[in-house]
Amino acid sequence: VTPLGQHGETGDADESLESQVAYVIQNRREHAYSPAVTRLLDLSLSYVDDAEAAARKGSGAAWVMGLWDAPLFYACDTIPVSLTELGRLGSAEANAVAEDHFQFPKETCSMVATLLGEWYMRSASSIKRIVMYNGYCEPLNQAGELIRREGYQLHRIDSVVCPADSDNEERRQQMVRFLTGQLGGTARWLTGKPVDDVRLAHEIRRANRLLRKIRRMLDLRVHNPYYIRSLATMFILMGIGHYFGKPDAYEDMLDLLIEELQTAAVVPAPRGRIVPLAWVGARGQEFGVYKAVDDSGGAILGWYTANPWLADWREDLPPLEAVADYWVNRTARTSWDRRLAGIEQVVERSGARGLLMYMYVGCSFGGIHHEIQRTHFQEKGVPSMSLEGSFQVGPPTGQLLTRVRAFVEMLT
C-alpha cells in the first residue's frame, strides 16, 4: 500500500497542481478540442456554487452522498448536492477545523474530517439540510451528530445490512420493504407530503436512459481512451448519482460526447501503447493518480466504484420500491461475494490486465475489501496495486509515479 499525499519527493510531478480544482482546470485545458468534455468539467466546477445559489433563490437542495439519490431527490424537487464534491473544494483548513473545533481524531477517515470542516466553514451557506444513510459508516454517522449541533438539519435513513448468504431472497425482500418505508419518510421530510409516484417513475426512466448512454460512451471510449482521459471519465460516472444539479445539461453533454467519440480521430497513447486497467473502490481525491496512470500508458477502461453503471433500475416495481431495490441489490454496497462478481464483470468487459484498488486512509471497510479482493484476483492471475489516499493532497509524489509506471510497465 502506498500512502499518498506525502510531499517529500517530487519526481516529475507537477508542483503547480496543488488542489483538486487545479487538476480539473488543467484537465479542461487538455480537453479543449472536445466541447463535450469541456461542458462536463464546467458542470463539475460550477455544481456546488450553482446549487447553493439556486437554494438561496428558494429551490430545494440537500447534502447527500450522491450515489443513488438522483431519481428520488429530483422527484422531490430537491437538488442532491454531493458530499464528495464538497470534499473536492476542500482546503487544508477544513481538516484543521475538524481536529481543533470538533476534536475529531487524526486517525479517523480523512473524508469525514474534511466534510465536517467544510460544513462548519459553510455554516452560513444556504443549504442546511443533510440526508444521511446510516449504513455508510460510523465515522460519517458521528459527523452527522456533530454538525447537527452547528445548526444543520439532519434526516437519517435507517440502514439495512446485507446478509452473509447474499442469495437469501426472502431476507433481501425484507430489506427492500424496510428501506421502501424509510425512503417514504425521506420524501415526506423533503417535501412535507408523500412521494409523487408518477414523477418518481419518470425519474427512474430518465436514470435508465442515462445509464444506457453512459454504457455506450464507455464502449466507444475503449477504441479511443485518450480522447476522454481517466479523470474526466470518472466525473461522468460520478454524475450518475446527482447529474451535477442539472439533469438536462448532463444528458446533453452525454449525447454530444457520444457523437464526438463516434467520429473523432484517435488520440495517440502517450507511450505508443495502451494497457487496459480497472479502477476499484473509492473514486479518490488524488487526481494526480489518474494523470500518472494516463501518462504511463495505462487507460482505466473498467470501473467498479460507488457509482453502479452496469445495472438498470427496475421499472416493473412501484417506484419507491424500485429505489430501495436499486440500493439493496445493485450498488457496490452489496455483500462481498456480489462485489467480487461485479468486479469480475468489469474486468471481463473492459479487458483489464490489472486492478488499481483505491481506499481512503482510516477507512476500515476499504482495508477489508482490499484484502479480500487482492487474494481473490491473485488466485485468478489478475495483478493489483493498492493505493491509500487522503482527501487533502496536492500533486502525486515521485514515489507514487514510479510505482504506477512500474505497475503499468509490468503489464505491458
Ligand code: SF4
Ligand atoms: S471512506 Fe470509509 S470511513 Fe470514510 S466515509 Fe467512506 S466508508 Fe466511511
